[in-house]
Amino acid sequence: MFRFLINRLMLLVPVFIGVTVVSFGFIRVLPGDPVEILAGERGVSAEKRAEILANLGLDKPIWQQYFSYLSDVLHGDLGVSVKTNRPVVEEFFELFPATAELAICAIIFALIIGVPAGIIAALKRGTKIDQGIMGISLIGYSMPIFWWGLLLIILFSNTLNLTPVSGRLSFFFDVDPVTGFMLIDTLLSDEKGSFLNALHHLVLPTVVLGTIPLAVIARQTRSAMLEVLSEDYVRTARAKGLSTFRVVTIHALRNAMITVVTVIGLMVAILLSGAILTETIFGWPGIGKWIIFSIFARDYYAVQGGLLLIAITIMTVNLIVDLLYGFINPRILHQKNKS
Amino acid sequence: MKKTLLAAGLGLGLALTGVAQAKTLVFCSEGSPEGFNPALYSSGTTFDASSQTIYNRIVQFETGTTKVIPGLAESWSASADGLEYTFNLRKGVKFHTTDNFTPTRDFNADDILFTYNRMWKEDHPYHDVGGEYLYFGWMDMGSLLKSIDKIDDYTVKFTLTRPESPFVSNLAMDFASVLSAEYADNLAAAGRKDDIDHKPVGTGPFVLQSYIKDAFIRYTAHDDYWDGRSNIDKLVFAITVDNSVRYQKLKAGECHVMPYPNPADLAAMEADPDINLMRQEGLNVGYLAFNTEKPPFDQKIVRQALNIAIDKQAILDVVFEGAGSIAKNPIPPTMWSYNDAVVDYAYDPAKAKAMLDLAGVSGLKTNIWAMPVQRPYNPNARRMAELIQADWAKVGVDAEIVTYEWGEYLQRSRDGEHDTMLLGWTGDNGDPDNFMYVLLGCEAATSGGNRARWCNKPFDYLLRQAKQKTDQAERTELYEMAQEIFKDEAPWVTIAHSIVFKPVRKEVTGFIVHPLGSHIFYDGVDLK
Secondary structure (H helix, E strand, O other), X not given: OHHHHHHHHHHHHHHHHHXXXXXXXXXXXXXXXXXXXXXXXXXXXXXHHXXXXXXXXXXXXXXXXXXXXXXXXXXXXXXXOOOOOOEHHHHHHHHHHXXXXXXXXXXXXXXXXXXXXXXXXXXXXXXXXXXXXXXXXXXXXXXXXXXXXXXXXXXXXXXXXXXXXXXXXXXXXXXXXXXXXXXXXXXXOOOOOHHHHHXXXXXXXXXXXXXXXXXXHHHHHHHHHHHHHOOHHHHHHHHOOOOHHHHHHHHHHHHHHHHHHHHHHHHHHHHHHHHHHHHXXXXXXXXXXXXXXXXXXXXXXXXXXXXXHHHHHHXXXXXXXXXXXXXXXXXXXXXXXXX | OHHHHHHHHHHHHHHHHHXXXXXXXXXXXXXXXXXXXXXXXXXXHHHHHOOOOOOOOOEEEOOOOOOEEEOOEEEEEEOOOOOEEEEEEOOOOOOOOXXXXXXXXXXXXXXXHHHHHHHHOOOOOOOOOOOOOHHHHHOOHHHHEEEEEEEXXXXXXXXXXXXXXXXXXXXXXXXXXXXXXXXHHHHHHHOOOOHHHHOOOOOOOEEEEEEEOOOEEEEEEOOOOOOOOOOOOEEEEEOOOOHHHHHHHHHOOOOOEOOOOOHHHHHHHXXXXXXXXXXXXXXXXXXXXXXXXXXXXXXXXXXXXXXXOOOHHHHHHHOOOOOEEEOOOOXXXXXXXXXXXXXXXXXXXXXXXXXXXXOOOOOOEEEXXXXXXXXXXXXXXXXXXXXXXXXXXXXXXXXXXXXXXXXXXHHHHHOOOOOEEEEEEEOOOOOOHHHHHHHHOHHHHHHOOOOOOOOOHHHHHHHHHHHHOOOHHHHHHHHHHHHHHHHHHOOEEEEEEEEEEEEEEOOEEOOOOOOOOOOOOOXXXXXX
């Protein structure tokens, strides 16, 4: 197990280096620089511009900038935002809990509905129910997040007045940020009704962000279940006279879950990219919105630091998923160790 | 329907109970502030969140006008040569007490010296903390100041290197907000200098309570405010970037005031019985500048002809959707010295064509640069460029529309790469100098701020004279003459001044739309 972990961590090194190159290069490929955008119509003289660029370390050759960036990153310093003069790490972790909370809720929503839907579709293979579930999941998978979000706002917020339009909590509640996770912070605070209000605010963004993962999970669960259900040991279990419920939940589902866990690992990237759109639609104060604004402002350090941290998050989750395989099916761990 | 009523009732009940406990005013602001020191930043969003709530300046703009009134100085006087300004400071002004700082003394001259020297002197211990002092540079304060002297604890004298009448107005601008020297000393001793710009301490009507980026800013009333405690107990900025979402929140009673409504929502807002749609002409101008260094735009007659060829009313209807007024001068009509006697070029394509023929210009191929961003003075530059392109095509001018990324657009146009370009300006201090000298003076023609690259000696002379006079009547006369030269020379097509709309819920009383764009929740603002 330990060797497996070390192997996986070693693999992350080239990925990490690659991510620093991409995040560093991406923002610099875009035309314009932060000084011009900061100055706007009022402008800035050539000398002043050169001075500001020098202060930001952006006057050096590009390779030199990269290596000093890499060295800083290895020392845990992601630089200071050009726009706000605050450390990028501080800004990121201030907003990250909002995105994490939304992503976690979305994945839970997707699992709670997606896994049973996939199982039902597999059990009712070829019937109208199967076709119905798969048809709906195809629609969900193809749904553009932006359009889907607006549609739900128009229906539930504007027409039916059932959900709030945007934000994480009504501004009439005065809740101190402790963990940054609103559901936890509202429970910790003494503001009555704030937890339900926070939950209320989470409903639509969760549905919107969770729709694509839900569709993918439902489809993957169905195909994994179909495969497992045709295995000999399932037939044996059935022959022993076990109930369908036991066969499905005890025998089949555990093996089918390997595929589902893989999908969840892959979903993290989709969730974080989907969060950019979802956060924009719902005024959700998370890192997605922050990255977008930083790109507009050509805030080099915020963008490269932000992308790097997002990549690290995705890598970490995938590592955890790899480790989880071992717990679900020890044979995988054993094989990996042997190889 | 029942559910709708129930949900609406719950929401309203919630809102009302919130308001009943303490008077809480919620402002659905348009974005996160960049920080809490207005000297370091340039956006109105930051100014609303800092200078207009947390801080005061030595002099201030009267809410609703650009008139300069006493702030932290009770009075001031200028020497006859216009080189010395002496300010008598107010006594008994208290700084905020926060988690980070408990003041041991009242505001005095040391705070003024700290604030200005930090921006001005490169060897000041706080100069390199924070970032660039953008507006201090833009207003050319560095070369304008000769010295700042503390005469006694409550008297400060500013000495200038040259007479500059807009100087006092500059001191009323957001960037000149006064910080606490004592707080700075404490932070320096604790090795936490950076906190000065992010955990602010000021003398203003509201104390910062908490801030979560992209979510909200909370303030409480400053109990010991020198001009009387605010009627509002708690002020919340609910940061809501999308203008349609802001409107939905305003309708739902989730906020009381919102800035920058979507033009498409104005009619609905007007009809809403709960909303008071306030309006005022913005202190801005949107224009098309001819690059007068490039032929044929170096000829006055060509510039005039192309002015005449444009149907401004159509632009106003289509691009501004009525939320603007036609501009004939480079300064807006709400500004003093606006010359209403100037006659604008009337739309007449036949006459324009004849003038171009007279100038010997035929088959002209040119370009129109359109900004890639939405600005208060130009909601849709691309659409505006298309309308101008169509108008010019009618007089035989073939114009190609060009656009660049915003930073690049500004840089390239400053270098004079354009033939004609769209841009605009929003006033900083209510002084005509801040439009005319900055955008049309000869100095700006070389530094790039003057996108027409137009340097007219008589016009420039008038502006320089006006800078040196302190008497407003004399200055008005000079600026009026300058506007006539400008119209005749036609370095720009003056297109429009936008109208600023502010939807405010009816329970808010005393709110005034400020011409400089700030949102002010002090001065008589209350909740019914």
